[in-house]
Amino acid sequence: MSQIVKFQCPHCNAPVDVNPEDAVFNCNSCGQAFLADGTEFKNHYILDNKHNQNQIRDIVKGFIKKKGFMRGIKGYKITKLEPILMPFWVATSDAYTHYVGYKRYSETRTRTVGSGKNRRTVTESVTVYRPVDQEIREKRADVLLGRRGSSMYGYRKVKQILQSEFSRAVPFNHDRLMNTEKEFEYLSTEISLDAANQLAKTAVFDEHRSRAERACTKVFDCATQIAYTGTYFVHTPVWQIEYVFQDETYRIAILGSSGKIIAGEIPVTTRFRMTFLGITTLLFLGGGVGSYFLGADYIIPIIIGVVVAIMGFFTLKNVFKTVTVVD
Amino acid sequence: MKSIMCPNCAAPLELEDTQTHVTCPFCSVTSELKKVDQLIEHYMLPVVYDVEQIRTELAGDILKSPGTPDDLHKSLNLKKVDLKFYPYYIVTVHLRTEYKGNGEYATFHHRYKSGYKSIDIHLKPEQGVFDDEREFIIWGPKEIINDLINFEISTRGKRYFQALEAKKVKAKVVKTVLDVEQAKVQAVATMRDIHKGLMYKELAQIHEVKDKPEVKGIYLLHIPFYFLEFEVNNKMYKATMDAATGRTVITQIPREGSYWVMIGLLSAFFGIIGIAGIYFAVAASQDASFFGLGINWVGIFAAITGIVFTVRTLLLGLRTKYRETRRKKR
Numbered sequence: 001m002s003q004i005v006k007f008q009c010p011h012c013n014a015p016v017d018v019n020p021e022d023a024v025f026n027c028n029s030c031g032q033a034f035l036a037d038g039t040e041f042k043n044h045y046i047l048d049n050k051h052n053q054n055q056i057r058d059i060v061k062g063f064i065k066k067k068g069f070m071r072g073i074k075g076y077k078i079t080k081l082e083p084i085l086m087p088f089w090v091a092t093s094d095a096y097t098h099y100v101g102y103k104r105y106s107e108t109r110t111r112t113v114g115s116g117k118n119r120r121t122v123t124e125s126v127t128v129y130r131p132v133d134q135e136i137r138e139k140r141a142d143v144l145l146g147r148r149g150s151s152m153y154g155y156r157k158v159k160q161i162l163q164s165e166f167s168r169a170v171p172f173n174h175d176r177l178m179n180t181e182k183e184f185e186y187l188s189t190e191i192s193l194d195a196a197n198q199l200a201k202t203a204v205f206d207e208h209r210s211r212a213e214r215a216c217t218k219v220f221d222c223a224t225q226i227a228y229t230g231t232y233f234v235h236t237p238v239w240q241i242e243y244v245f246q247d248e249t250y251r252i253a254i255l256g257s258s259g260k261i262i263a264g265e266i267p268v269t270t271r272f273r274m275t276f277l278g279i280t281t282l283l284f285l286g287g288g289v290g291s292y293f294l295g296a297d298y299i300i301p302i303i304i305g306v307v308v309a310i311m312g313f314f315t316l317k318n319v320f321k322t323v324t325v326v327d
Numbered sequence: 328m329k330s331i332m333c334p335n336c337a338a339p340l341e342l343e344d345t346q347t348h349v350t351c352p353f354c355s356v357t358s359e360l361k362k363v364d365q366l367i368e369h370y371m372l373p374v375v376y377d378v379e380q381i382r383t384e385l386a387g388d389i390l391k392s393p394g395t396p397d398d399l400h401k402s403l404n405l406k407k408v409d410l411k412f413y414p415y416y417i418v419t420v421h422l423r424t425e426y427k428g429n430g431e432y433a434t435f436h437h438r439y440k441s442g443y444k445s446i447d448i449h450l451k452p453e454q455g456v457f458d459d460e461r462e463f464i465i466w467g468p469k470e471i472i473n474d475l476i477n478f479e480i481s482t483r484g485k486r487y488f489q490a491l492e493a494k495k496v497k498a499k500v501v502k503t504v505l506d507v508e509q510a511k512v513q514a515v516a517t518m519r520d521i522h523k524g525l526m527y528k529e530l531a532q533i534h535e536v537k538d539k540p541e542v543k544g545i546y547l548l549h550i551p552f553y554f555l556e557f558e559v560n561n562k563m564y565k566a567t568m569d570a571a572t573g574r575t576v577i578t579q580i581p582r583e584g585s586y587w588v589m590i591g592l593l594s595a596f597f598g599i600i601g602i603a604g605i606y607f608a609v610a611a612s613q614d615a616s617f618f619g620l621g622i623n624w625v626g627i628f629a630a631i632t633g634i635v636f637t638v639r640t641l642l643l644g645l646r647t648k649y650r651e652t653r654r655k656k657r
Contacts, residue, residue, distance in 0.1 A: 199461075308632045309635035
């Protein structure tokens, strides 16, 4: 015989539509966080949202005006203004890595050999091996999105911002939340505290090793130790905005606590493409004229050619790209 | 099929045999069915975008490319619409690997400035442990669709798999060829490969490896995709769209004739100047008084820049496909 269980919020008893694998879940009606076994979760923090809809609209306006300079973006319309509380784990730790290896590099040296008539200067290249035995010791705050396999617009950037911003987080307070952020959509985490620490460890491990590999030609040994100093669950207010310009949709993500643009898309207009096509042609012609007048040696037109080719590489990219991404 | 009664509002509910959870369509309370034979978390993303909405998203994305017909929102004519749910396993693996072998170390000779001029590499016995956890997304179906495998999937808004919901939108549910155990094996194998790579960084010779894999979590997620065939100006194109988020997985881009003419003219302009540049540079190097214009300097410049610009214009301009997002390769 099968047994049927319905899910209820332990705080306000409201029936909820949850995924029971959620490691920390938030009740849709009261917002309180619980661990899967029903106990309240203590290290639950939140970054206060400090902006309302109108202020966010103003930020969007300013952003498009500033970044859309010279593109003739007029008559766009904001079609979606959705505040989301994104779930992040912040694992603070003391990490220590000891690595041993060597760095190989070459140096040129000049020395004088011979004597009398045979005295001359020789330039030669010397390969030098420098032993490396170093330590990395740091306090870290590793940020993880509390969702598996997720892609929310701008979340990668939020991870970086949170590393410094999370010190401003305050303990999660349900009552205050109801006043200022009731319009926010909560997202709970699917990753448990334990798994968050494990995944953070992997991140530290990978990063320290890649730093060791950058410092050495060959790493012989690299060992990392981590001591956790506290893992916090931080709800971060992010406004997801969509606006329509000439029937096409573009996205912007804004951090609600600071009003900072996390990431944004700006339309590429025909005027923008033509401007860059013009710049490309001018560079091309200008380089030709420059080579004609400055050419005195083979090296000068080659340098001008390479410089113009590199610049044109980017201006041509702007001619053909679909959208400008700012982050 | 099983039939149960919603414990909250007593509405009748139907479940597939593998389903462990059911959300009541009337009161949206989720119930868990305990003691089913095959316990696996099986989710789906709902179809958020209907055909008309997905057509708008597709046209909007195509229009972001240059040279596309301005009236695409009207002229894009959907000829064939297929909605299919594709399965992905999301697996979290913990692996602890203990290894023994010979690692390298070096002795240095002949001091030179801050380093040494020679190095001798020796081997010495070394042992260690890797202990970490990673997450893998594993493609379930038999059919290999690289665009879907490399697509950066989103799991946001997932809910328990309901066969009824797929039926309601007339979607086909693609079955996985991998069962749960095989998906686990595949994830563990990928994890072992990562540890093997790490071991070879630490050791030159591996003598003994002991590892203990543990699958910390696994779930199956069905994601709905639209497979579209559409007509613009009497030509057929194909596109794949994510029906849950409205993102474009991949689409062919219809362009106007004038666009190809422009690309042709632009690359011809750069190309001809480039080739002329090569000619002048070579001709002038053989005869320094060539035209008496010092044109060889301009020739060298034009040869370099013209060729680079032509190649760049062709590579960028002749793109026929557009992808909105791709998963980053590890």
